[in-house]
Amino acid sequence: MAANPWQRPTSKNWHALFALLPFLRPRLWLLILYAIALLLSAAGTLVLPQGARYLLDPGFDNARVLFLASLALLLLGIFTTAARAAREALATWIGQKVVADLRERVFAHAVHLPALFYEKFRTGEVISRLSSDVTILRFGLAGVLGGALQHGLTLIGSLIMMLVTAPILVLPVVIVVPPLVWVNLRSGRLQRKYSRLEQDYLADLSSHTEESINAIRTVQALTRENATKDTYRAGIQGVLQQVRARIKVQAGASLLSGFLIFLLLAGMLYLGGWQILHHRGSIGGLTAFLIYAMFATSALSSLGSLWGQLGRLLGAVERLLALLEQEPEESPAQRATESPVTASPSAASLRFVQVYFSYPSRSDIATLENIDLTIEAGEHLALVGASGAGKSTFFDLLLHHYAPTRGQILLDGQDISQMRVHDLRQQIAIVPQHPAIFSLSVADNILLAKPGAPASALQAAMRAARVDEFVERLPEGMHTHVGEKGITLSGGQRQRIAIARALLRNPRILILDEATSALDAENERLIQEALAELIRGRTTLVAAHRLATIRDADRIVVLEAGRITAIGDHANLLHNSAVYRHFASLQSLDERPLSKIATS
Numbered sequence: 335m336a337a338n339p340w341q342r343p344t345s346k347n348w349h350a351l352f353a354l355l356p357f358l359r360p361r362l363w364l365l366i367l368y369a370i371a372l373l374l375s376a377a378g379t380l381v382l383p384q385g386a387r388y389l390l391d392p393g394f395d396n397a398r399v400l401f402l403a404s405l406a407l408l409l410l411g412i413f414t415t416a417a418r419a420a421r422e423a424l425a426t427w428i429g430q431k432v433v434a435d436l437r438e439r440v441f442a443h444a445v446h447l448p449a450l451f452y453e454k455f456r457t458g459e460v461i462s463r464l465s466s467d468v469t470i471l472r473f474g475l476a477g478v479l480g481g482a483l484q485h486g487l488t489l490i491g492s493l494i495m496m497l498v499t500a501p502i503l504v505l506p507v508v509i510v511v512p513p514l515v516w517v518n519l520r521s522g523r524l525q526r527k528y529s530r531l532e533q534d535y536l537a538d539l540s541s542h543t544e545e546s547i548n549a550i551r552t553v554q555a556l557t558r559e560n561a562t563k564d565t566y567r568a569g570i571q572g573v574l575q576q577v578r579a580r581i582k583v584q585a586g587a588s589l590l591s592g593f594l595i596f597l598l599l600a601g602m603l604y605l606g607g608w609q610i611l612h613h614r615g616s617i618g619g620l621t622a623f624l625i626y627a628m629f630a631t632s633a634l635s636s637l638g639s640l641w642g643q644l645g646r647l648l649g650a651v652e653r654l655l656a657l658l659e660q661e662p663e664e665s666p667a668q669r670a671t672e673s674p675v676t677a678s679p680s681a682a683s684l685r686f687v688q689v690y691f692s693y694p695s696r697s698d699i700a701t702l703e704n705i706d707l708t709i710e711a712g713e714h715l716a717l718v719g720a721s722g723a724g725k726s727t728f729f730d731l732l733l734h735h736y737a738p739t740r741g742q743i744l745l746d747g748q749d750i751s752q753m754r755v756h757d758l759r760q761q762i763a764i765v766p767q768h769p770a771i772f773s774l775s776v777a778d779n780i781l782l783a784k785p786g787a788p789a790s791a792l793q794a795a796m797r798a799a800r801v802d803e804f805v806e807r808l809p810e811g812m813h814t815h816v817g818e819k820g821i822t823l824s825g826g827q828r829q830r831i832a833i834a835r836a837l838l839r840n841p842r843i844l845i846l847d848e849a850t851s852a853l854d855a856e857n858e859r860l861i862q863e864a865l866a867e868l869i870r871g872r873t874t875l876v877a878a879h880r881l882a883t884i885r886d887a888d889r890i891v892v893l894e895a896g897r898i899t900a901i902g903d904h905a906n907l908l909h910n911s912a913v914y915r916h917f918a919s920l921q922s923l924d925e926r927p928l929s930k931i932a933t934s
């Protein structure tokens with residue numbers, strides 16, 4: 335099992351029950367109706383043995399009494415059954431509503447969690463919590479909590495009625511119940527432990543499944559199918575091991591409880607019979623007492639098994655709540671505040687003021703160091719650097735996926751850490767190297783950038799990004815579904831969709847992170863023209879390995895291991911930066927013959 339102890343609840347989790355209260359509060363009226371139905375059904379059940387007592391003791395010497403008793407039994411049965419049906423329907427409905435709300439809250443929270451969270455928390459684990467833990471709650475919440483209330487009430491009511499009916503017969507109860515409770519508590523604790531481990535194994539399995547199936551082509555290309563199957567099998571064995579341990583405890587507890595319960599019934603029968611023999615009690619009284627005792631013991635054993643399930647349920651609640659406890663990018667209150675200024679349509683200026691950044695998982699290494707840079711509004715700035723130099727990290731800081739460890743980033747003079755994340759990102763469009771394509775049509779994928787944009791704007795963006803060229807050949811044109819993650823599209827087609835998104839968004843700041851790396855030369859040339867159009871009038875930051883795509887930038891920044899080592903235009907850098915010269919020579923962009931470069 336993967337070690338992720340901080341993410342998983344391991345201690346007793348009673349507070350999880352209280353954490354459910356806010357989800358119950360909006361259903362107060364339904365809860366009151368449920369409580370009434372619960373009380374009425376318990377009262378109906380508890381009245382029955384008293385009826386038997388009053389019928390049995392005088393004997394059946396009168397047909398009319400017998401008829402009335404049968405009629406009363408029928409009416410009581412109808413009443414109790416109706417109350418029980420109402421109780422169950424209400425419990426199920428309330429339970430389902432609570433689970434639906436909780437699930438929605440957790441998902442809504444998850445989409446606001448920062449990049450940092452998803453670095454530590456595997457996505458498969460989040461999915462497992464939202465699926466298997468939610469399933470436990472969907473099927474268990476009403477049953478376990480409702481059942482606990484129902485059996486608890488029946489137990490208390492039966493014990494009171496036993497005391498009222500024949501106090502002396504309570505003696506065996508006092509002797510046998512403590513070990514019975516101990517057995518149930520102990521087995522509940524063990525079952526909770528095994529259920530928790532089982533859920534942990536299931537979460538690991540879910541992560542593994544997600545990772546392997548998502549990267550199935552890579553798994554197959556690396557011929558890792560057998561290794562993947564082995565890991566999966568080991569996970570299943572882990573689950574089964576916990577299930578086996580849980581079943582053993584369950585069976586042992588039920589054996590011991592059964593023995594104790596029959597010991598109790600036998601003891602009560604003997605004592606009650608002895609009383610009747612000595613004219614100290616009645617048959618009706620003993621019968622009523624025994625029925626109450628059966629109610630009580632059956633409620634007690636149901637509570638015992640619910641105790642085990644309660645742990646599983648609380649574990650599931652706590653796993654979901656643990657997600658809610660993670661700090662979001664912004665608090666809901668911050669998200670709800672109105673933006674003080676409406677975004678200006680003009681290009682934005684940017685300033686990086688002595689920015690330092692280290693990834694939290696590598697806090698000892700500075701990924702960006704002393705970045706001090708002013709980018710004028712409307713400037714076209716390119717970032718050049720070897721792989722791993724920090725170009726994407728630079729963009730991630732600008733998008734506020736991460737905050738600088740030191741220093742500030744200013745947009746039009748305003749510190750972006752003081753801005754609403756939504757307002758900041760509304761002003762930026764990014765065309766990443768590997769764009770995320772959703773399982774929607776081509777048109778809907780582009781419209782994600784600006785839902786509700788007019789058809790003419792969509793068409794224009796598609797034309798400019800050369801999306802229309804491949805869309806024409808798709809069976810349903812721009813309404814063709816592109817499959818999960820755009821599996822039916824080529825890398826270049828996906829990039830063109832991302833470029834169309836950026837065009838449609840019409841941002842103040844445009845980030846192109848290797849935006850044309852998956853295009854062939856012909857399409858790249860055509861898209862460069864479209865991008866030239868897009869770049870005009872807005873602040874543009876470009877990272878590209880191919881220098882041909884950035885040589886027209888106003889300024890080029892050379893990044894080396896997270897530091898800026900040179901700034902200038904193409905011609906300038908060819909003179910001043912050895913690293914830039916090296917890149918240029920590798921790509922034959924140097925104006926000098928290669929023989930000269932070799933000797934310089």
Ligand SMILES: Nc1ncnc2c1ncn2[C@@H]1O[C@H](COP(=O)(O)OP(=O)(O)OP(=O)(O)O)[C@@H](O)[C@H]1O
Binds near residue numbers: 693721727
């Ligand atoms: N989430 C992360 N946690 C820890 N280190 C990271 C993380 N993401 C990137 N890094 C490290 O930070 C450094 C800069 O990475 P970055 O992706 O910014 O480089 P890049 O210049 O964009 O590279 P490329 O041109 O290959 O895309 C690399 O050493 C990388 O290993």
